[in-house]
Amino acid sequence: MNRSRILYHMVRADFLERVRRYSFLLTMGFAIYLGYAVYARQVTLRLDDYRGVDNSAWLGTVVGLIATVWVSLVGFYIVKNSIQRDRRTRVGQILAATPMNKSFYTLGKTFSNFAVLAVMVLILALAAVLIQILRGEETQIALGALLSPILLLGLPAVAVVAALAVLFESLPVLRGGVGNVFYFFFWTGLISISVTLVTGTQQPTGLHALQDFTGIAVVMGQMQTQLHALDSQVRSAASFGFGNFHATTKTFLWTGIHWTPALLFGRALWLAVAAALALLAAVFFDRFDPAGNGLRLGRKQKSVASNADVLDSQSSGVEPARASAFHLTPLLRDASNRQTRTRFFSLIVAEFRLLFRGHGWWWYAGAVGLFLGCLLSPVGAARSGVLVAAWIWPVLFWSQMGTREESFSTGSLIFSSPRAVPRQLLAMYAAGVLLAALTGGGLALRLLFAGDLSALAAWGAGVLFIPSMALVLGVTTGSRKPFEALYTAWWYVGPLHHIRQLDFMGTTAQSSTPVGYFAVAALLVLAAYMWRSVRRAYA
Amino acid sequence: MRLAIESVTKRYRKGVVALREFSLDLKPGVLGLLGPNGAGKTTLMSILATITRATEGRVLWNDTDIARDPDVLRSVLGYLPQDFGVYPNLNAVEFLEYLAAVKGLDGAAARRRIDELLDLVNLTDVRKRPLGGYSGGMRQRVGIAQALLNDPELLIVDEPTAGLDPEERVRFRNLLSDLSGERIVILSTHIVSDVEATATDIALIAQGTLVVHATPEELLRSVEGKVWEWVVPSTELTAVKQKFLISSTTRRSDGVHVRVLGEEPPTNAQPVSPNLEDAYLFCLSRHRAGARAGAAA
Numbered sequence: 058m059n060r061s062r063i064l065y066h067m068v069r070a071d072f073l074e075r076v077r078r079y080s081f082l083l084t085m086g087f088a089i090y091l092g093y094a095v096y097a098r099q100v101t102l103r104l105d106d107y108r109g110v111d112n113s114a115w116l117g118t119v120v121g122l123i124a125t126v127w128v129s130l131v132g133f134y135i136v137k138n139s140i141q142r143d144r145r146t147r148v149g150q151i152l153a154a155t156p157m158n159k160s161f162y163t164l165g166k167t168f169s170n171f172a173v174l175a176v177m178v179l180i181l182a183l184a185a186v187l188i189q190i191l192r193g194e195e196t197q198i199a200l201g202a203l204l205s206p207i208l209l210l211g212l213p214a215v216a217v218v219a220a221l222a223v224l225f226e227s228l229p230v231l232r233g234g235v236g237n238v239f240y241f242f243f244w245t246g247l248i249s250i251s252v253t254l255v256t257g258t259q260q261p262t263g264l265h266a267l268q269d270f271t272g273i274a275v276v277m278g279q280m281q282t283q284l285h286a287l288d289s290q291v292r293s294a295a296s297f298g299f300g301n302f303h304a305t306t307k308t309f310l311w312t313g314i315h316w317t318p319a320l321l322f323g324r325a326l327w328l329a330v331a332a333a334l335a336l337l338a339a340v341f342f343d344r345f346d347p348a349g350n351g352l353r354l355g356r357k358q359k360s361v362a363s364n365a366d367v368l369d370s371q372s373s374g375v376e377p378a379r380a381s382a383f384h385l386t387p388l389l390r391d392a393s394n395r396q397t398r399t400r401f402f403s404l405i406v407a408e409f410r411l412l413f414r415g416h417g418w419w420w421y422a423g424a425v426g427l428f429l430g431c432l433l434s435p436v437g438a439a440r441s442g443v444l445v446a447a448w449i450w451p452v453l454f455w456s457q458m459g460t461r462e463e464s465f466s467t468g469s470l471i472f473s474s475p476r477a478v479p480r481q482l483l484a485m486y487a488a489g490v491l492l493a494a495l496t497g498g499g500l501a502l503r504l505l506f507a508g509d510l511s512a513l514a515a516w517g518a519g520v521l522f523i524p525s526m527a528l529v530l531g532v533t534t535g536s537r538k539p540f541e542a543l544y545t546a547w548w549y550v551g552p553l554h555h556i557r558q559l560d561f562m563g564t565t566a567q568s569s570t571p572v573g574y575f576a577v578a579a580l581l582v583l584a585a586y587m588w589r590s591v592r593r594a595y596a
Numbered sequence: 597m598r599l600a601i602e603s604v605t606k607r608y609r610k611g612v613v614a615l616r617e618f619s620l621d622l623k624p625g626v627l628g629l630l631g632p633n634g635a636g637k638t639t640l641m642s643i644l645a646t647i648t649r650a651t652e653g654r655v656l657w658n659d660t661d662i663a664r665d666p667d668v669l670r671s672v673l674g675y676l677p678q679d680f681g682v683y684p685n686l687n688a689v690e691f692l693e694y695l696a697a698v699k700g701l702d703g704a705a706a707r708r709r710i711d712e713l714l715d716l717v718n719l720t721d722v723r724k725r726p727l728g729g730y731s732g733g734m735r736q737r738v739g740i741a742q743a744l745l746n747d748p749e750l751l752i753v754d755e756p757t758a759g760l761d762p763e764e765r766v767r768f769r770n771l772l773s774d775l776s777g778e779r780i781v782i783l784s785t786h787i788v789s790d791v792e793a794t795a796t797d798i799a800l801i802a803q804g805t806l807v808v809h810a811t812p813e814e815l816l817r818s819v820e821g822k823v824w825e826w827v828v829p830s831t832e833l834t835a836v837k838q839k840f841l842i843s844s845t846t847r848r849s850d851g852v853h854v855r856v857l858g859e860e861p862p863t864n865a866q867p868v869s870p871n872l873e874d875a876y877l878f879c880l881s882r883h884r885a886g887a888r889a890g891a892a893a
Contacts, residue, residue: 066818385712388705400700407697415685466681470742473645473675474699475667481698 060161067165069138072172078466081173084135088177091123092184094299096191101305102276102297103140104284108305112195113203114184114313117407118276119256122297124178124211128220130244132177134237134542137222140342149345160339163223167335170219178211189332209316210272213327217270219281220334227341234453237541241549247271266323267330267407273297284309404480408488411461423450424496431499439500440512441564445552447496448523448562456540458489459531459585478589482528486582489524507532511571515563518571518578522561525581533583597624597658597747599644599780604653606639606801614639616804617653628672628795629784637784638678641754644782645675657750665775674748676739678755678784683727688719688738691727692745692829699746706745712793713741716771718764732759740768744775751781757790769793789872798872800879807883815875822858823874824865827851836862841881843874857881 075081095116102108103117109115143149149161152162158564185203189195197498221240225231231239247270254274269275277295284291313321427447431439459482462468471477494501497516523544530540551559555568563569599622614636620627633639642648644655646666655662682691689710714720717737722730729737736759743751753772757765772781772794773817778887784828785791791812792800798815800807808815821841828836830852833845840862842854855860857878 069605095804231617385716385744386705386708388701388709400702403703404697404700410690411683411686411694414683461683465683466679467683469642469645469647469675469677470695471698473647473670473673475670476696476700477670477698480700490792592680 063157063501064165065160065169067162068101068168068172069536071169074142075139075173076176079489084177085180087131087135087178088128091127091190092120095119095123095184097189100297100299101306101368102555104280104295105291107284107288107307107309109280109311110194110308111189111192113189113197113199113312114206115311116189117182117203118206118210118311118314120181120185121206121210122271122273122276123213124182124207125273126248126297127212128174128177128181129214129247129271130546131542132174132215133218133222133240134243134538136173136219137225137240137531137538138235139166139169140223140226144345153345157344159342159344160336162341162344163227164335164340166223166226167216167220167331167338171216171331171493172223172332173214174215174219175419178207178215181211182207198314205316206272206314208278209314209321209324210276213324213331214270214272216331217327217334220331220338224334224338226343227338227343229340229341229343233279234455234456234537234541237538238449238545241542241545245549265327266320269323270327272324272366275323276314279314280311283311301577308502346374349496350354354456359406390430401480401484404484405487405491408481408484409491412488412492413458427496428499431497432502433499436500436503436507439503441555444497444500444519444562445548445564446518447499448493448519448552451492451496452541452544452548453537454492455489455527455544456531456537458485458540459529459533459589460525460535463535464537472593478593479586482532482586482589486524486528486585489527490520493520511569512566515569515571518574519562521578522574522581525578525585529581529585532589597780598622598656599750600659601640601644602656602797603630604640604643604650604655606636606643606648607651614804615643615650618801618804618806619653620806621780622797622807624778624780625774625796626772626781626783626794628791628798628799629782629801630725630786630788630791631801631807634784634879635801637786638754639804640801641675641677641752641784642781644750645673645677645752646670647675647677669750672746672749674746674751676741676743676753676756677752680739682727682730682735682738685726687726688692688714688730688741691738692742695742696745701746709747710741710746713744716744717741718767720860733761733764736760738763740771749779751775751779752784754784755786756783757785757787765790788876792872800876800883801878802883803887808879812872814870815879816870819857819870819875819878821849821867822878823868823870824856824858824861825868826854826856826862826865828854842878842879843877 067462074292089507091100100119100123102122109118140149143152182204186198189198189203225240228236230236236473251269251271252271254269281291281295323414402469424447427443427450430443431447434443471481497520501513501516504516505509526544527540530543531537547559547561550556552562555565557568558570558573560568560570561574563571601618601620601622604615604618605613607613618624618636618640629637629640639648639832643650644662646662646669649663650771660668662669683694686694692710692713693706696703696710701709714723717740719734719737719741722734727735730738736756739754743753755766756772760768769790772783775781776794776796783794784792795812797809798812799809800815810818826836827848828851830847833854835854836842836854836856839859840854843857845855846853855868855874856865857874861867
């Protein structure tokens, strides 16, 4: 079998496995929602008071930007599971025993990721055609003008995301929650660099195109030039995003991006970046070797499997198989089952201890530092700054909530216990609340002594809300990623920028809305309980 | 102490029927649940362990319907699933302490019991090592320990000896025999020798239905006079396999010793004492023949 055929089958099998999962329907649902958001003008591209006439060029450009900006964020979390799936299903071990080349594998996974994301982009392209027909501002569909921005802006961007997902999965440090949180900031950085180019006068071409991941600088630059020719009074205020807070009042005819060879080269460079990232991933990919990383650094690697061999040799044959005589102390059984009710506290302690497993000393040092920062810095700074940091620090702890039973396959052990669903769920939530209260506890002490009850209420709302969000997302998805991605994004937009309604920590008096978050927390815990009850045949 | 399974049917999505009108009545002792792959053993275990509900029929634990009040059974249930996971960053003691808390056990009693159980499954030496470093057999032993945490009255073990070395396997068989006196133990497996060593009762299940429920002695009696041993040249082995139901073959210097099951002996075959594997194969082949005849009719 030649190499291209091997690659084809690797991509095909992975792609089919994904599209036959229910989660793929959610992915498609998200793409359809984005299309709807364009139709409902929830996603707006504007220049000053102008928007483009809804022709093929304009809608193609909007959809192309959605692909580069939004699909590049959400898509990463959607596809960052392909190597993990092979690891979990143990298919990886079978693959590792074949002559499979590491770079072939990471390239195959990148192609498969790309195929999934490309399907999303394709749905958006179809949506663009539909929107143009429904709006009817311009009835003639120009396929070239419609598809070129989608293909030339969107596809290179999602190719990079596809390769980044494989690279993150290949690097042990970025494979888990750290990678999920880190990507958000990485993505923010990529977008920010693109956006800073918008105000520039030069089109980012050649190697400078590597600063414009989204292609937004290309789009905005040409749009501004075209618009200035029509209206010299227009300012350079351009925006693209969700929300329609200030409706546009004027329209202009956008004829589409003028693709010069330099611009095309710039977009092609991103494809080359994607290929390079996929090959780089092969360097770190461990080929499912349980003994550790693919990149041999020469240092002693502490590994699970190598320990297993040692342990097995230690324990096997240590004693001859004893005769059947053994002694187990009988347990006193409480016929009324009061036993299980009164031992709820010990379950909270057990869940709390479980949250902390597998994290290094550096995490505790950071948490103590942030606690002391809350306690010792001026109250205003502690509330609006240190607390914000203190409550992003445990994100990888909260994200475990509700997912462990799925990810470690312990559900059958736990849910065959009496009243396991309500007891374990509430104990887990209580442990999450305790974690929030401890990490942000320095500020609570300050507010308590100062008698600032309204600020204390806002703090309390945060304490209850954060774990409730983690719990409901964990229980409903069985994955840590949704909480890690959504919480980080929300934390960035709301508390960090003190945006009212979104500031669940109440970082300032103006942005604080604790009553709403108390209510939402209660509803989320209830939703988590109901979901788990329904999912488990017995509750 | 009584577990009654009454006409239980389990239908999965897309119409797959894993269990069909399955009934069984159990009292203290070890029930060996035997059957080929896909027979419905694991589905039955899951229903009895209150992990999944029966589509039709009911399961009574001391006359209480477990679908209505699963906690009555759960508080006295020990369950070792076929596939289960552990938290890799916890050590054996911490993991068992966690499960003891989930099961609602008193802290001091749980700690004492965990010590005893780790000794019992021969993991005392490695009790402080993270479970992520355990081999498959060692994890299986942790699974056995957790199933015994709450001193269960009903112990359900699904393929418990999978991954155990021969020594640990013998140890576990002995353990099961000793446990059976005051509780109901259900041992699901396709390893006949495990059942042979421990079971006081055997239920044979195939295609989601109960083929036979009997004591090992009754099962052996059912194939008395139907097992034959016969020496054939190795060149004739293929032809013999097509003609007879073969239980086992052993190559020796005088040819291949073939163990054959059937009402009538092959020419020159000698009668031999049946074992449980013979009985298992015989019952299964009779059931399949019946099913084929039913389908043809």
